[in-house]
Amino acid sequence: MNYDSRNYPRKEPGYRDIKERLSDYDEVEKSLSEEEIKTQASRCLDCGTPFCHGYACPLGNLIPETNQLVKEGLYKDALELLTSTHQFPEFTARICPALCEGSCVLSINEEAVTIRQIEKMIVEKGYEQGWIKPRIPLKRHKEHLAVIGSGPAGLAAADCLNQKGYNVTVYEKNAHPGGLLLYGIPNFKLDKKIVRRRINLMKEEGITFECDVKVGVDISFNYLKKRFTAVILAGGTQQPRDLDIPGRSLKGIYFATEYLKAQNREIINETGGVPEELNASGKNVTIIGGGDTGSDCIGTALRQGAKKVYQLEIMPRFPLCRSDHNPWPEWPRIDRISSSHQEGGFRYWSVRTTSFEGNKKGEVKKLHCIEVDWINEKGKYIPVDSKNSSFIIEAELVLLAMGFLGPGPDPFADMLRLERAINGSIKIDEKHMTSVPGIFSAGDMARGQSLVVRAIADGKAAAEDIDNIITSGSMALLKGYR
């Protein structure tokens, strides 16, 4: 076999047939066969200076080395190498934008190696073959540690501390652990069974999950102080950006996260159906915000049976390929067509919504919109309304998907008066410690809205910082808390 990348173009698994996938909520992406994955791994150039792991991957995954093992069919070794840096490859293998692929050296002249697909094959083979099994620590330390929040950051912190032999309790305000992996990201991108499989493993490994507990409301700081040596706050970004325009208080206008959560709760059998007001069935739906969360709303609304779906973005459309200002190895800021976009809906760019209009019952019926031109004013681009470009979109359901403003008011953080950064996130030092000794923070709560892979890296780093403090006998750093 000639392992020259020019002989083997990049191959992606593609998606299930649109008609079929719109009739269910199952994962839409298919998988490549083992042979195809081996061929794809053989496209890796095994670069002297690989940008995929050193520059791009927040976890520092040893990608060329893993690819080499896959190419040789040494899947168990590949799994060991992958999991030496990455605790939950099954999540990122499905939903990571693959920062690594954006900086793959091969992508300078050709298409990048399908690193995410290779990761998916390795981890799924690991489960299939029983290579991934509970790793119960042989020795337990006396210290008990608490993690607040069970999204990817909290799970990574809990896993890391548990593997180091600490007694770990995770508190979660929702009924089940998983954070946005469970309640935010749609099932058609990340099947909830995949999340549950990992959580069950973590339970078997000795981690305690206490759900339906809102820390700061149901349990106090004093309670935590008595039970735990230190606490990691990984509460995510809970405050979505709002749109303060006339008509905002009309019925039928919701935040995207509320809408997606309702569908996910239905999928995990937490409810007996999506509430009527959050169900797109038979409705015209408009999503304000052109990002990934907006795209997740499109796929969900189409599956619920929406009449028409529109997605509005105030920014102009990205170019189809890298601009001169966005060279390799930077993440390519290019227009992407998600699986949901393929399924339907209408997308508009450079559009601003000026007001919502309702009926006598106070229900939203229309959006008043206008096109904008982006003008360079003293080096800063600003949107200016374009003349005679206003238009109306009919909608009975409007979803706001315009990003997040940090954690927002948080009962625990506010009770402790934790210092905030300018963007509203929890301020942390280089050891992930907040302004209160003994309280650490990780993930979106401390970094701002980001990605699953970064949340995992942050959670793990915060756990390692706590372990270093305890094992190096620097407990004085926790003074004030203890």
Ligand SMILES: Cc1cc2nc3c(=O)[nH]c(=O)nc-3n(C[C@H](O)[C@H](O)[C@H](O)COP(=O)(O)OP(=O)(O)OC[C@H]3O[C@@H](n4cnc5c(N)ncnc54)[C@H](O)[C@@H]3O)c2cc1C
């Ligand atoms: C709709 C949507 C789709 C996304 N899709 C992708 C994607 O495809 N790929 C990707 O990489 N990223 C995606 N992201 C981003 C990604 O989900 C987040 O960056 C990531 O989940 C952040 O992890 P986290 O652990 O910091 O926070 P979260 O996942 O938000 O978890 C925080 C948890 O803390 C709990 N909590 C908060 N306060 C308390 C309290 N006081 N007591 C107890 N529990 C508390 C919350 O209930 C929640 O479960 C998406 C985000 C959204 C909103």
